[in-house]
Amino acid sequence: MNKKRFGSRLVAAPYYVWAAIFIIVPLFMMIYYTFTDVNGVFTLANIMQLGRFKKAFGLSILYALISTIITFIIAYPLAYFMTKIKISSQRLILLLVVFPMWMNFLIRTYSWITILANTGIINTFLGKLGLGPLQLINTPGAVILGMVYDFLPYMVLPIYTVLSKIDKSMLEAADDLGCNSLQKLRRVIFPLSLPGVASGITMVFVPSVSTFYITQKLGGNKTMFVGDAIEYLFNLGPDFYNVASAISLVLMVLILLCMAVMNRFSEGDEEGVII
Amino acid sequence: MKKLLSVLFIVLIIACLFSGCGYEYFDLNLIGDYTNNIQNKVLNVYNWGEYISDGSEGSLDTIKEFEKATGITVNYSTFDSNETMYSQLKNGGVSYDIIIPSDYMIERLKNENMLQKLDFSYLTNYNLIDEKYKGIFYDEKNEYTVPYSVGLVGLIYNTDIVTEELDSWSALWDEKYSNNILMFNNPRDAFAIAQFMLGQDINSLNKSDWDKSKELLIKQKPLLQSYVMDEVYGKMETGEAAIAPYYAGDYLTMYETNESLAFCYPKEGTNIFVDAVCIPKSAKNYEAAMLFINFLLEPDIALANAEYIGYASPNTAVVNNPEYYYYQNEILYPSDIDLPKTQYFTDINNEIRLYYENLWIDVKLH
Incomplete structure (x- = not known):
């Protein structure tokens, strides 16, 4: 018995070593930096000056919320529709959803610049039609578009997984008990799909709130989001590691809180919960 | 058939590896003498990204030419800001024999005693450097640096x-x-x-x-x-x-x-900058570094680098060469009146x- 347990632990050893080196140690370094100054002396000053970054935090949360809502509005009907068609078509649509993820997201984001730019594809086309150039890039809309585009698959996949696993007999029972299709959706399907929705929301909200590349490339690099602030401060050099760590830590706590809330919805049902 | 094909491919790939994938050495006219009996055969160079002629698009490959002339292997790495270079050097995890930082950073390195004096007896080509790029504030006595690009x-x-x-x-x-x-x-x-x-x-x-x-x-x-x-x-x-x-x-x-x-x-x-070649205190191959600096001053090499980088050259052999792509270019070399x-x-x-x-x-x- 003991031997077996030891053996199975050994199998997981590479992961534990990995986690220790690349997750646990950096985490403690971040906490250390957060509560020390440049000379390594304990201080709360880094946390205290985070007020400077409140606009960045606010913008990040706002944009992440908006793009999460939009991805949900697009993804849920799509996932629902997918479960209604024959399996081979489901696979095709699934492939199309996952397809963009095979390309690096930096490249995909960059390609939006060529589409949205003042001299880009859309505006060149509009110009040919004699319509004035529209300001598409460097707008909040472009940033949201970039986020929705990049993170949509993370919303579709968990919802689709959960929806496709709903026991057909449940739906038949609902029919038998006299539900019309709207009631069926509202009182049977949606509640049963909540774990998938919760995990989709987490998987879109978390990367959105900490994103930095999209905001710089599509937003004109003029407004600083939290991700930008962290990246920027680290790039400025060791003098700013402490403040940057403090922002990262606060961001992480915010994300953990959000995940804790989301996990309440998916309690008792492990399926579809990826994080 | 499949087996045969894969064997063929492997042979091709290996052949390609050995041939260095077709870089053809230039017929250089070197002034300096690069024969040496340096024991340490490795030189670590740390430079800005895309800041040396590297053989792309048929240009001259400075590193390969240097290796051929001296028999010393170059480990070439790049940085994207003076500050990155500084923190790498300060942390001391790696040692470099050659660095090419900008003026203000050289001043800091010198003040923090992180640079070595150059032995100008090696630098037979130093006389090619334009007088106006000598004695600049970061190295008033011309002891630590040789200007590279302006x-x-x-x-x-x-x-x-x-x-x-x-x-x-x-x-x-x-x-x-x-x-x-x-x-x-x-x-x-x-x-x-x-x-x-x-x-x-x-x-x-x-x-x-x-x-x-x-x-x-x-x-x-x-x-x-x-x-x-x-x-x-x-x-x-x-x-x-x-x-x-x-x-x-x-x-x-x-x-x-x-x-x-x-x-x-x-x-x-407006702001003017000079990037100059220096040897950090932590260098392990001083002699090879001196050869490298002299090599960078070679008219042929400096010309290739000036054309590749596209900034102004402090090397008179380049500036006065009618075949130089930017010869008498008024933007790179404005007269004092226009500037x-x-x-x-x-x-x-x-x-x-x-x-x-x-x-x-x-x-x-x-």
């Missing part, structure tokens, strides 16, 4: 959109060009422009000077299309933006793609540096 900042603008002739930094604050203006995305360069506008010293130790510049930069922010560094190429070449401050040498590169682009040195003054007053960045003390970096964060957060 640049000036100016104003690039697209004549399709900007119909007037520009001669002032104030164009970057002109509401006419709102949403068409690009700005440096790093504190030192961005502040320098504001400081030239306000007639301040760009190395001012007076905090209120920096405060005033910050106000000016905040005033500029709503008019900007974007803060950029390397993205400036694409945005100016396609006409996405109309005005941007950037380096003269890079303007010439952009001009090759878009001939509507014009350039000027603003009358308020407004220039200022170098010097190494500002930590307190002021932290102060303006924080101001810059405020500008960005605004």
Whole structure:
């Protein structure tokens, strides 16, 4: 018995070593930096000056919320529709959803610049039609578009997984008990799909709130989001590691809180919960 | 059949590896003597990215040519900012024999006693360096450095959109060009422009000077299309933006793609920089490093590097060579009459540096 347990632990050893080196140690370094100054002396000053970054935090949360809502509005009907068609078509649509993820997201984001730019594809086309150039890039809309585009698959996949696993007999029972299709959706399907929705929301909200590349490339690099602030401060050099760590830590706590809330919805049902 | 094919492929790949994938050595006319009996056969070079002729597009490969001439293997790595280079050197995890930082960073390295004096008896080609690039503030006695490349900042603008002739930094604050203006995305360069506008010293130790510049930069922010560094190429070449401050040498590169682009040195003054070759204290192969520095000064090598980098060369053998691509180019080599007053960045003390970096964060957060 003991031997077996030891053996199975050994199998997981590479992961534990990995986690220790690349997750646990950096985490403690971040906490250390957060509560020390440049000379390594304990201080709360880094946390205290985070007020400077409140606009960045606010913008990040706002944009992440908006793009999460939009991805949900697009993804849920799509996932629902997918479960209604024959399996081979489901696979095709699934492939199309996952397809963009095979390309690096930096490249995909960059390609939006060529589409949205003042001299880009859309505006060149509009110009040919004699319509004035529209300001598409460097707008909040472009940033949201970039986020929705990049993170949509993370919303579709968990919802689709959960929806496709709903026991057909449940739906038949609902029919038998006299539900019309709207009631069926509202009182049977949606509640049963909540774990998938919760995990989709987490998987879109978390990367959105900490994103930095999209905001710089599509937003004109003029407004600083939290991700930008962290990246920027680290790039400025060791003098700013402490403040940057403090922002990262606060961001992480915010994300953990959000995940804790989301996990309440998916309690008792492990399926579809990826994080 | 399949087996045969795969064997064939492997043979091909190996053949390619051994042949160095077809770099053909140039027929060089070297002045210096590179025969040596150095025991340590490895030289670690640390330079800016894309800052040496590397054999791409049929150009000369400086590193390969040096290896051929000396039998010493070069470990070449690159950095993208002086500060990155500095922290690498300071942390001491790696040792480099050759570094090529900019003026103010050389001053800091020298003040922190991180550089070695050069042995000029090795540098038989040093006489090719233009006198005006000797004795600069970071190395007044010419002991530690050999200049490598020189640049000036100016104003690039697209004549399709900007119909007037520009001669002032104030164009970057002109509401006419709102949403068409690009700005440096790093504190030192961005502040320098504001400081030239306000007639301040760009190395001012007076905090209120920096405060005033910050106000000016905040005033500029709503008019900007974007803060950029390397993205400036694409945005100016396609006409996405109309005005941007950037380096003269890079303007010439952009001009090759878009001939509507014009350039000027603003009358308020501008920043000049010199990047120079030095040997850090931690170097392990001093002798080979000296050979390398002399090799960089070779007319053929310096010419290839000057043409590849596209900035001005401090090497008279390059500047006076009629076959040089930028021979007598008025933008890279403006006469003193055309050029407004220039200022170098010097190494500002930590307190002021932290102060303006924080101001810059405020500008960005605004």
